[in-house]
Amino acid sequence: MSIRLLALIPVAAAISLALSAAVDAVALPLFLDTTGTILATALAGPGVGIATGVVTSAVNTLRNPTFWPFVVVQIIVALYAWVAARAGLFRSFRTAVPAGLGLGVIASLTSTPISYFVFGCTTTGGIALTTALGRALGLPPVGACFFGSFVSDFGDKAVTFALVTSVLRALPRRTAARFPWALRAIGAA
Amino acid sequence: MIPVLRLDGVSFSYGSVPALADVSFDIAPGERVALLGRNGAGKSTVVRLIAGLQRPDEGTVWVGDWDTRDCAPEELARRVGSLFQHADQQLFASSVRDDVSFGPRALGVGEREVERRTDDALEDLDLTPHAAHHPYDLPPALRKLAALAGVLALEPALLVLDEPTIGLDRALRARVTRGLLERSAAGAALLVITHDLTFAAETLERGLVLDRGTLACDEPLAALLGDATRLEPFGLEPPPVAALSAALDLPGRPVRAAEAARELARVARGRPAP
Amino acid sequence: MLALALVLTLTPGAGSSPGWRPGLVVLRTALLTAAPFWVFLLVLHDVTTTVAIGLRITTMVASFVWLVAALEPARLVEAMVAAGWSASLAYLFGATLSAVPVLKARAQRIVEAQRARGLSARGGIAARLRALRALALPLVLSALHEVDERALALETRGLVPGIRRTPLAPPPDTPVERAARWALLLACLFALFRRVM
């Protein structure tokens, strides 16, 4: 691996973690904790993306131990982002936002079994509350669990994809040219 | 006349660590003030208090007739333009022009006025040729200048600048001096934190020195900069032009290069050729 | 769990013994972290499931909380190097840990700077999404811009692929600890085997 990609991974992982802390400032119910994973994938391919996801989860785990099983979600996000980047979906918001919504579905499909079988669907306060709401609406336990993850993931992943698209569009060409896949992701090569 | 800024017995501490103790001073419209002192003397805290990012523990910070306690930072932005350290990290638009117009647009001043303020700010710092460039394609020094232009474009009554010349070479520092003098002539007051005494001498007229959280000096900058023994306890030494004036005992002890050159020529004419 | 056991096995002595009193602190933190799970479990499930899953979560939380309490990042990184892991891998972990507070502080500065330029984070969803853009873009752009400089810096400071780095003050590792770690890993594997069969 080139030294530049080695340097990219911690930066991308730290971007995820810093953003999910900073998002409080605008009072929106978002995580943004896959931003770095998606961005690293779009810039440098799936290997770098997966490494970013794993490092993000590992460091997050030091803060909250229940995050570790969700490393699987980070890996799936990286793979999905890779497919989206190859298909050029980051070139405009019109394609990026639906792609993000699609990821929302896939991410909640991945996190539901983990959440359900490991934690009885009690992962974090927010998701647990929406799950309880699902139960109150008469959904069966697994369905309520999916509902809970889905409500929180759906918007988050759409915003994350839109944010990554903004970044790729705002990235100066000279910076983009330094990463192997960036120009392709923005449709410049 | 109401001062643009008045600190009235201001004290502030970070938890149990005191940062400022009973600091008072006024700044009048158009006045150009240097805030000097060692690292950790409390200078950056003053900036944060004026920008409304911190509230004083005791005393009051008045920006015009507004008590900063009652104002959010985004409201104070109508009167105070603040340049923080590492300001180049706040740029995000795809062109310098777009980034500079972000502030006035956020204040909601109307599109034509946004355009005018943006043009003026770029012009004042000679950035017009770079207006269409991506900020991150510029060398770091020009990026820093672009951030300063973004603050000028707010056209505030008071500019508070934290180390505006770090990383700038002499030519760019001269641009900053020129731009700030123009703003001051138009009535804006300046409060500038700087380690760069040559820049301070060229640009500013009054010197405040903070020493461990208290105001140790408040006097004309020229007198202070020419006096090595007074500067020494604050870890400062006279800038070269002031040192030259003192060494040659030039009349009036000028601290600005142009004035020193004029005095030097005048005195030399009255002397036999060496 | 298995992955954790593996990491502990392959990196000798990363943890220092937390002692008796810190042990109590760890236990209290673990119980406090696990408590909300119990509440939500009770809301969502019957009592048997609550107890089964609750105990599982508590065990998991407790072991991680213990790990975090006992683990100094610097020691882990050095232990990884001492155990023959590649310095690059240790770098990924260590650099992320230290970049997080740096970028968090920068995010805070950006929020303040944009507010001082008149940005208001109040208003409807659209206004707040625009505010998010003005906060997140500078953070991400400036961080990405620095990747190049970080690469140059790593190169100048000798962290290049394939180096043989000298571990700095690696934590001591005794044969007993080594044996205990392997035994724990075997126990994990055995438990896993029984579950699967």
Place this chain on the structure above:
Amino acid sequence: MRSLTLEGVSFWYPATDSPALRNVSLHVARGEIVALVGALGAGASTLLLVAADLAPRVTGGRLTGSAARHDRSGIVLPTPWTQASGMAFSVWDEVAFGPANLGWPTHEIARQVDRAIEQLELAPLASRDPVTLSGGELQRVIIAAILAMDPGLVLLDEPAAELDSDGARTLWRLIRRLAKDGKAVLLATSTLDALPEVADRVVWLEDGAIRAVGPPDLLADVAACDAGLGTSVATVWRTSGLPGPYPLTVAHALRRWR
């Protein structure tokens, strides 16, 4: 003994048409301090990257001519916060990061680190977490970290940018001592007034090419003053219309005046 020899070096960054360096020939001897001066974008930073063997090897781009380094080099980049290793949780470990990567034995690492910490007067900060340091403190830590790798060729890009006047004075003294110990020093700075006391030779870069090379007196040259590269004293003298040669420093001016 030469430490660095550049012969007819031109360099292009990736995806650019005009060269950042044009036909630069320069040598730096052990024990010598050479300062690069010039306007923004004149090529001083690029020249340092070439001297450090980072351009084009890491930056990409294209180099013609020849660059020979006879010693191991260490470069201090202008942004200290990106040069921190990220793997150290104390200043001592930060300084030891480079020496450890060189695979030195532990006692040698300790010796070099302790020496560098003493040279930059960092002992009071040795156990602090680098994340908590101010810009100026971090800059001193990075300089120490590069010196602890014991480079024969020391390359410094605006090393005083983040320092206050105390810190800058200490740095210039240290640079003189490094040269006395036999190291070759190549530095880029816009702090022109410090150079008469620091540099043995000054290289004036313009638009990627060498415009002039000479002793620090170069900074009192008419052309240098007019290009904004004269020392403050020389510039005042030139502006006043007094005849040349212009004094370089306050001390020179005083001698001339009497």
